[in-house]
Each structure stands twice: as C-alpha cells, then as structure tokens.
Amino acid sequence: MKFNVKNFSKQMVSKISSSSILPPITAGLILAIMFSIILLAGCGKKDGSTTLSLSEDAASKVYVPPGKHDEFYSFISGGFSGQLAIYGLPSGRLFRVIPVFSVDPEKGWGYTEETKPMLMTSHGFIPWDDSHHSELSMTNGVPDGRWIFLNGNNTPRLARIDLKTFRTAEILEIPNSAGNHSSPFTTENSEYVVCGTRFSIPINELDVPIDSYKETFNGTVSFVKIDPQSGNMSVAFQIMSPPFDYDLSHAGKGPSHDWFFFSCYNTEQAHTLLEVNASQKDKDFIMAVNWKKAEEYIAQGKGKDKEAEYYHNTYDEASHTGKSEILKTVKMLDPKDCPGMVYYIPCPKSPHGCDVDPSGEYIIGGGKLATVIPVFSYSKMIKAIENKEFDGDVGGIPVIKYEAALHGEVQKPGLGPLHTEFDDKGFAYTSMFVSSEVVKWDIKKLEVVDRAPSFYSVGHIMIPGGDSKQPYGKYLVVMNKITKDRFLPTGPELTQSAQLYDISGDKMKLLSDFPTIGEPHYAQGCPADLISKNSVKIFKIDENKHPHAIKSVNDAKVVRNGNEVRVYLGMIRSHFTPDVIEGVKVGDKVYFHVTNLEQDWDIPHGFAVKGMNNSEMLIMPGETQTIVWEPKVATVYPFYCTDFCSALHQEMQGYIRVQPAGSNPEIKYYLGNK
Numbered sequence: 001m002k003f004n005v006k007n008f009s010k011q012m013v014s015k016i017s018s019s020s021i022l023p024p025i026t027a028g029l030i031l032a033i034m035f036s037i038i039l040l041a042g043c044g045k046k047d048g049s050t051t052l053s054l055s056e057d058a059a060s061k062v063y064v065p066p067g068k069h070d071e072f073y074s075f076i077s078g079g080f081s082g083q084l085a086i087y088g089l090p091s092g093r094l095f096r097v098i099p100v101f102s103v104d105p106e107k108g109w110g111y112t113e114e115t116k117p118m119l120m121t122s123h124g125f126i127p128w129d130d131s132h133h134s135e136l137s138m139t140n141g142v143p144d145g146r147w148i149f150l151n152g153n154n155t156p157r158l159a160r161i162d163l164k165t166f167r168t169a170e171i172l173e174i175p176n177s178a179g180n181h182s183s184p185f186t187t188e189n190s191e192y193v194v195c196g197t198r199f200s201i202p203i204n205e206l207d208v209p210i211d212s213y214k215e216t217f218n219g220t221v222s223f224v225k226i227d228p229q230s231g232n233m234s235v236a237f238q239i240m241s242p243p244f245d246y247d248l249s250h251a252g253k254g255p256s257h258d259w260f261f262f263s264c265y266n267t268e269q270a271h272t273l274l275e276v277n278a279s280q281k282d283k284d285f286i287m288a289v290n291w292k293k294a295e296e297y298i299a300q301g302k303g304k305d306k307e308a309e310y311y312h313n314t315y316d317e318a319s320h321t322g323k324s325e326i327l328k329t330v331k332m333l334d335p336k337d338c339p340g341m342v343y344y345i346p347c348p349k350s351p352h353g354c355d356v357d358p359s360g361e362y363i364i365g366g367g368k369l370a371t372v373i374p375v376f377s378y379s380k381m382i383k384a385i386e387n388k389e390f391d392g393d394v395g396g397i398p399v400i401k402y403e404a405a406l407h408g409e410v411q412k413p414g415l416g417p418l419h420t421e422f423d424d425k426g427f428a429y430t431s432m433f434v435s436s437e438v439v440k441w442d443i444k445k446l447e448v449v450d451r452a453p454s455f456y457s458v459g460h461i462m463i464p465g466g467d468s469k470q471p472y473g474k475y476l477v478v479m480n481k482i483t484k485d486r487f488l489p490t491g492p493e494l495t496q497s498a499q500l501y502d503i504s505g506d507k508m509k510l511l512s513d514f515p516t517i518g519e520p521h522y523a524q525g526c527p528a529d530l531i532s533k534n535s536v537k538i539f540k541i542d543e544n545k546h547p548h549a550i551k552s553v554n555d556a557k558v559v560r561n562g563n564e565v566r567v568y569l570g571m572i573r574s575h576f577t578p579d580v581i582e583g584v585k586v587g588d589k590v591y592f593h594v595t596n597l598e599q600d601w602d603i604p605h606g607f608a609v610k611g612m613n614n615s616e617m618l619i620m621p622g623e624t625q626t627i628v629w630e631p632k633v634a635t636v637y638p639f640y641c642t643d644f645c646s647a648l649h650q651e652m653q654g655y656i657r658v659q660p661a662g663s664n665p666e667i668k669y670y671l672g673n674k
C-alpha cells in the first residue's frame with residue numbers, strides 16, 4: 001500500500017463533497033479518518049523535528065560494538081524492488097540484498113547464462129517483481145532457519161531462498177492467479193506454502209468482457225507442497241473460489257494446525273472504482289480452508305486436471321546452474337464438490353491482515369476501514385460449524401455467523417488496523433496505517449494496554465518469530481510507507497524506513513530509525529545462530545559439476561567451434577589463466593566460462609571485459625559462471641577482476657584480441673611465458 005497522506009485527504013474531501021454514491025455511514029467514517037490524519041500529520045512534528053527524544057539508554061540498546069555480531073537476522077521484503085534485504089537486529093545494519101526476482105549487476109544474477117533460467121516465466125524473461133512478504137520455513141511451528149520464501153506479486157511467482165547460501169534456489173510460477181499477494185505463508189512444518197490470488201481473473205475463458213466479472217471471473221488459492229528434505233516446490237492443488245480479492249493469510253497452529261485462513265475484500269464483486277464500490281458492505285470475509293480435508297479430496301480424485309502453462313525454475317548448487325521446466329496442468333478443487341473444506345467468516349470491513357496468535361486459538365482480522373479489531377476463536381468456529389450456525393452460503397461455501405465465531409472486538413484501537421504480530425507474553429501488536437501508530441493489546445481481555453506513534457503510515461510490523469508458535473518478544477520492527485522529515489532529503493523520493501522498538505517491558509520504546517531498500521512490507525526475524533552456523537563458506541572445487549568447470553589452471557583453454565568460442569578461464573590470486581587470448585573475430589559469440597579456483601572463505605573474484613553489454617560476474621570460491629560476449633569491433637580489449645581480492649588485485653587483468661570478420665585467426669592463449 002502506498003499513498004500520500006495529504007493527497008488522500010484532498011481526494012477524500014472532493015469525493016465526499018461531490019459524491020452522492022457514498023452511504024452516509026461510510027462518508028462519516030471517512031470524514032472521521034480524514035480529520036485524524038490531519039490531526040496526526042500535524043502532531044508528529046514540532047519545529048521540524050519529532051517531539052520524541054531518545055535517551056542514551058536507547059542508543060546503547062542498538063549499539064553493536066565493532067567486531068561483534070547482531071543477535072537477530074531480519075529479512076525485510078523489498079516491495080517494488082523485487083528483492084529481499086537482510087539486516088542485523090538490533091543494529092539495523094544492512095548485510096546483503098538478495099535480488100530474488102530482480103537483476104542486480106553486483107550479483108550477476110539473471111545476467112549469467114547459469115542464472116537466466118531462474119527468471120523465466122510463461123510471459124518470457126521477467127527480471128522484476130513486486131515482493132511483499134517473506135516467510136521463514138518452519139518445523140513444529142517455529143522458524144527452522146533452512147529456507148525463506150518470498151512472493152512475486154505481479155507475475156505470480158513464489159521463490160525459495162536457501163539460507164545456507166543466501167541465494168534463490170527455486171522460483172515457481174503460479175498458474176490461474178494474478179497478484180500473488182496472500183503468499184508465501186506456511187503451515188507449521190512447511191508442509192505447504194500458500195498463494196492466493198489478489199485479483200480475480202477469468203479462469204475458464206480468457207477473453208471476456210470485463211463487465212461480465214461476476215459471471216466469468218474467479219479467485220483461486222494454491223497450496224504449494226514443499227519437499228521436507230530438498231525444499232522442492234510443486235503446486236499440489238488449487239481451490240476455485242468466488243471472485244473476491246484474496247489479500248493475506250496465515251496458517252493455523254496447534255489446535256488449528258489443519259486450517260489456513262485467508263482475508264478477502266471486494267466481496268461486492270466490483271470490477272471498477274473499487275475504492276468506493278468495494279467498500280459498500282459492512283463486512284467482508286476471512287476464508288477458512290481445511291487443507292487436511294482438501295488432501296483427502298485430492299486422494300479421492302476430486303481434483304480436476306486443469307490445463308495451464310507455468311514455469312518451474314530450479315538452481316542446482318552442484319553444477320552452479322539453473323534450469324527451467326514448463327508444467328502443463330494443475331489439480332483444481334471446487335468447494336461445491338468438497339463439503340467441509342471451505343467456510344467464510346464475516347469480517348469487518350475490507351480486511352487486510354489475517355494473523356493467528358501463537359496458541360493457534362485466535363485469528364485476527366485487520367479491517368482497513370474498520371473501527372474495531374475483530375478477534376475470532378478457532379474453537380468457537382469449530383462449534384459453529386458443528387452446530388451449522390450459518391448465514392446461508394456464497395458459491396456453495398457456508399458463511400458462519402459472525403457472533404458464532406467471534407471471541408470479541410478490540411474497541412477503539414486506532415484507525416486503519418492492518419497487521420498483527422505477537423509477543424511471548426500474551427500480547428498482540430497491531431499496526432494502524434491511518435493513525436500511524438502501533439497498538440499493543442491483551443489477546444484474551446481485548447484491552448489496549450499501550451500505543452506508540454510510528455513515523456509515518458506504518459504497514460507491516462515484525463517481531464522475530466512473531467507469527468510463529470515461539471515469538472522472541474524483545475524487539476518490534478515497524479515498516480513505514482512515508483518518512484517525510486526523518487532523514488536527509490534525497491530529491492522527490494525519500495527513503496523508506498524501518499523503526500526498531502524495544503518491547504521487553506510494559507511500554508514500547510522507540511530505539512532507532514533505519515532506511516530500507518525498496519518499499520518494506522512484511523519481514524521475518526530469527527536468532528542469528530539458527531542460520532549463521534549453517535552458512536556455506538566455499539564450494540568444493542572437487543565437487544564442481546559444472547560442465548564447463550576447470551579443476552586446475554592446467555585445464556584452462558580456449559576452444560573454437562564454428563563461430564562459438566569458449567574461454568575456460570581460471571582465477572586465483574592474483575591472475576587469470578590465461579591472460580592473453582587471441583584468435584577471436586567479429587561475429588563470434590564468446591562464452592567466458594570462469595572458474596574461481598580459490599578454496600578460502602570470502603575470496604570472490606569478479607570478471608568484466610571492456611564494452612561487455614551485460615554485467616560483471618562475481619564468482620565465489622569453487623564456482624563456475626558464464627557470461628556471453630559478442631564483440632562488434634576488431635581491436636584489443638582488456639578484461640579484469642572487479643572484486644578487490646588481494647594487494648595485487650589491480651594486477652589481475654588480461655587482454656583479448658578481436659580480429660576483423662571474415663579473417664581466419666589462429667587461437668592462441670598463454671599466461672606469463674608463451
């Protein structure tokens with residue numbers, strides 16, 4: 001979500017004064033929200049600075065002395081950058097950016113021949129996406145530090161990042177979906193990661209009039225099976241659902257282990273001016289899916305094979321190479337044929353976040369336009385199902401009576417509740433987008449116990465382990481949409497930001513602000529040693545299965561085959577083998593297969609050749625990567641190492657001669673004496 005507070009107020013003023021579409025209640029609510037925005041926009045500032053003063057105490061809490069490590073990793077999604085950024089907590093220091101769905105010349109990802117297949121989709125090569133949510137793999141409902149999943153919103157995709165290497169291991173395209181937003185949330189043992197479509201689309205007919213939305217459009221939620229050993233992802237089944245917008249989700253845990261909960265808005269089934277038309281109803285839904293039941297129906301053959309074309313891309317660390325596989329079918333379940341599998345719970349009003357507390361008993365909806373936070377009870381939901389306390393059905397899906405599933409409502413929490421995380425002491429923390437604050441409340445008593453302003457317009461919040469069975473209730477990270485006056489200006493666009501709060505006591509305490517890469521949405525955090533102890537340091541050169549790897553400098557060579565020239569280049573501090581190459585001509589396609597022969601941690605070498613219309617490569621110890629170069633002009637081109645690898649890094653260079661098209665040069669190469 002992103003909008004400007006000032007514009008929002010202005011637009012709303014003109015809308016409310018000029019529009020007779022809005023029912024009086026909606027208009028009244030929006031007016032109330034608007035006034036609060038104006039009030040709050042004014043009260044955060046005094047003489048250009050915030051009124052909040054930070055004590056030395058706060059500074060010492062985020063201070064990690066030089067040479068010391070942070071206590072937690074945090075993985076903050078990059079939003080429209082399609083990347084995932086890794087920060088230490090409590091310092092807020094940035095360690096690494098994983099490009100995931102995007103290209104980043106620093107990493108060479110998507111530029112090298114080996115990694116290009118990872119970004120292939122049924123729409124072609126797509127080096128970008130919009131990534132909102134990260135989710136750590138779990139065992140027994142607790143992050144296990146093995147993998148982290150990231151959603152691709154725009155070209156619906158799901159990525160798995162291997163936390164041994166901090167690299168993308170797998171990207172799966174999601175068929176019959178558009179706007180993969182309610183993703184990639186996982187069940188307690190990462191049996192499944194889900195993908196729910198934000199936009200409903202015409203699933204059966206492709207080309208239909210858009211105003212036939214109600215008749216021809218549908219939503220789907222997909223359950224992606226995760227292989228417990230390899231992590232390999234496959235679409236196990238999809239559930240066809242009414243044409244709503246499936247927004248966010250979280251799995252049950254403990255008693256609610258078998259269930260998954262998805263928030264949805266636009267139950268009005270509007271296809272235009274959703275801003276108004278999808279805000280008509282007092283309540284939308286949380287969709288409760290019994291995935292164990294779905295498994296039974298699949299076993300009984302109730303899943304219909306549905307044609308679809310989608311890519312499955314995997315990266316093999318042994319050969320340092322990615323490959324794409326094109327899949328043609330998915331299993332689709334229709335709730336009409338599968339009683340007991342899907343229910344709707346009414347939820348006020350245009351829900352966004354859908355969060356389950358550590359006990360698995362309470363399900364919290366975040367109604368963007370609601371004045372309360374509704375808290376549902378899993379055990380009451382089950383009783384309501386047993387007693388058939390329904391208010392009819394929608395598309396064959398029974399609608400449970402609101403009161404029958406409700407534990408209670410948090411009254412007057414603030415404005416625009418979005419997302420909720422949990423600590424280990426029975427408290428929930430909900431972000432309030434409109435009133436720019438975080439509200440702490442007691443889950444059982446439903447009472448607000450503390451509130452802290454956020455600067456400004458908070459979206460997601462994150463407590464390490466905060467959506468798991470075992471939150472580490474020490475820090476809260478708040479991720480903001482707008483920073484206004486918090487940082488030095490950088491032209492028309494200011495940095496997005498995260499803020500760190502100490503939540504170990506009764507009251508939340510702001511400790512620090514730090515900028516983020518891209519727009520942060522959701523994040524995950526876990527104790528550092530869960531991951532750091534497994535970190536890969538080198539790739540063993542003896543185990544390098546790349547077809548164009550060399551195992552020693554003695555294997556370095558240059559080979560011509562027609563107009564293809566393959567350069568098998570070795571790198572070791574501080575030279576290339578060979579570093580003089582002749583025999584290439586204009587019109588050739590030159591493959592540089594570059595192997596880093598080092599076997600020491602943290603000694604990458606880089607490779608670039610003058611005028612290369614691509615990116616540098618950064619090659620890790622023991623790894624082979626390939627870049628293609630098609631020289632256009634006959635001359636001599638230098639190449640060099642781009643990563644400062646030793647005192648003689650600057651000497652790590654070479655020359656390649658390119659002769660005119662039509663010539664017949666002899667291949668020659670050497671290092672040192674000819």
Ligand code: K7E
Pocket residue numbers: 001132133181248352418419458459460520521522
């Ligand atoms: Cu609230 Cu896309 Cu999870 Cu952003 S979403 S904030």
Ligand code: CUA
Pocket residue numbers: 573574604605606641642643644645646649650652
């Ligand atoms: Cu190798 Cu610098």
